[in-house]
Amino acid sequence: MNTEWVQLKAEDGNELAAYVVRPDGEPKGALVVVQEIFGVNRQIQKSTEEWASHGYLCIAPAMFDRIEKNVNLEYNQEDFQKGFGLMKQFSEGLVDQTKDVKAAVEWLRAETDAPVGVVGYCFGGTMAFLSATRLEIDAAAGYYGGAIAQFANEEPQCPVILHFGADDEYIPQAARDTIQTAHPEVPIFVYEGAGHAFERSVDPNHYRAEAATLANKRTLLFLEQHFG
Template structure:
């Protein structure tokens, strides 16, 4: 079952949150953090999938600060529009909006809560782990994580990267691993966006293994 709720950030800004609910008592709460394409069909499907696995899920609409209802595809004019948001992004605002989603899902579930993010959201998952009170964080191909490698995670973290991803230098990820040997980092023979079945870079075998690892990791740290 899905619905849209209003989330309120610490500065008073209201943003939408797409909510997917499990069929029974939730294992825990989970915030799904978008790519630069908004809370589109893919992100909603990710949220729905984790709800089927037993989590109460919310996906905050982080682009509501710039334009309401952003839902973009992965090519053509939509790709250009998505890229146009990048110079506008304010990471502090984004972290605040993620915090609002985390607060909502923690209050609603009354359980431990975690974070999983993709691309832009992957970087935000790292910042949530270092700056917010989340019990676990998973990030897929977060290109900005290396810039914040000196920040110390406050919870268990798992990161996924594609070895063919030209957007994210391996050296930067290696620096993250050296600074934080406790962080679980996995590499896949895949390109950027390999988890998204709506992208040409989708790699089904890699996506399957990464999701299995992510699901087990989330359950390990959120159950009980």
């Protein structure tokens, strides 16, 4: 695999960095990997590399570049508070929060004719769902997207798969039920013994290997099915 940083420009002129990982050989698909509230940090770079190892051309846009450049946070309380504040500014400051994901989608489409999907975690999980409802993509996978229920009235324009931990302290069952009621066609998987951020492999306080492995296996099968 080859890695590099590129610059993207959104339709409103915003410029942002993005971490790109190219697979060995011709890509069988392409993925935008959308960050948590901690920026394109070591976890998101690692996740982007892992998806690329399965044959996907991947790009992880630095979503908070719109507010603050070079956000790269650790998993501690101080950085959590900073990341949460950035997320709040980002979400409240944009009419359509998918502008920067769209820039990454367009970059991928300029690089390959392969199908393009979006995978996201936490904040990025919500962005993955919104990408499915607002952008022209081929598939979307969301991991523990905390605000998806708030947008449950929006209709996905492509296949979607969602993953949640049964013990997620931020996303109650009522939120999952709201999504499932609005979208019975969307497969929603709930992992017993897993809380929020259970796929975050660099963070032993949250990572749950069994749940993460199963969720990623399901996402890969989902992508293979819908990418043809």
